[in-house]
Amino acid sequence: MFSDKDGVRFATPEDVGRYRAMRLRCRTIADISCGVGGQTIYFANECEQVYAIEVDPEKIAYARKNCQRLGITNVEFICADALSTEAIDCLPQLDVVFSDPARPASENMRDINSLQPSIPDVMAAYSAKTSNFAFEAPPQLTPERIPFDCEKEYLSLEGKMNRMNLYFGDLKKCGVSAIALPSGGRIESAGEAPLIRISEEPLLYAYEPEESVERAGLLAQMAGEIREHTPDISLFRIDKKRIFLTSMEEIDHRLFKNRYKVLNTSGFDITAINTYLRENDFKAVLLRAAVDPKDYWGIRNRLEEGLKGKRKAHLFLKGDIAILCEEL
């Protein structure tokens, strides 16, 4: 993409841009803080007419250039403050208004009120044009910290938390949802979450859920859906950061980020684990535990001492219990 340094840093990743454009597909859409056009180009593929508004003349020049390079002809560029009458008065009725607002480079705690332009200001300024709004918001915000009647969609990309989308009006499908890209696995909140059994030990298989599911608070609901065909599915908390789903039967789900076979559960005895790994054709072991970073390589080198095989293990620690797994 043509861009300045800033523009490319904030530009929407390709998979996210494509997904959002599909979800917001309509006839007329305004992308009202379009930057260098990272999202605009995908709207142009899915919508009949796009209005791209940006206050920074340099950024909108890049957005124009990016569209030209791709042969896109259905975008009208407006260089103005998106909240000004100068920008709004030249727009027709719109099906959807989308905004990926600017936010402070750093904040002690992300705050929905520090987005620029702000969500309430955009909704007030465009209320005569549409009632269907979509916003990008910081994914660090928990659902309770978003004081609007909207769908809060947590999105992970390539296994990591990446974005949050807020949908208003007819675009809202539920209270909270989670999606993983590129798999496209998705879950929506539906009433009270079911009670799921908590297991103190992992069963034969362990599954690491996508971060977006946890962030959305939808893990129990996901487990409830899986329980319909895998009755023994349980939650297994490893440490403050990690919670797995576990079952005796091997299963798959588009909202699993990683799937493991549990090989061995034992005390955290480095010599015994190293012997097991040597005798079972292992070459490497990834230590996936909350250990002091200065101790990490010391422990890992001892675990891997003399390994000459081919297999790769993952070692999780729940207190002083070591859980040795291999990816499926």
Ligand SMILES: C[S@@+](CC[C@H](N)C(=O)[O-])C[C@H]1O[C@@H](n2cnc3c(N)ncnc32)[C@H](O)[C@@H]1O
């Ligand atoms: C996060 S970036 C948008 C990135 C864009 N979605 C992309 O994928 O390339 C936010 C943009 O909002 C613009 N902006 C901030 N306040 C604005 C306003 N009042 N009117 C229009 N644009 C604004 C900033 O200049 C910045 O380029």
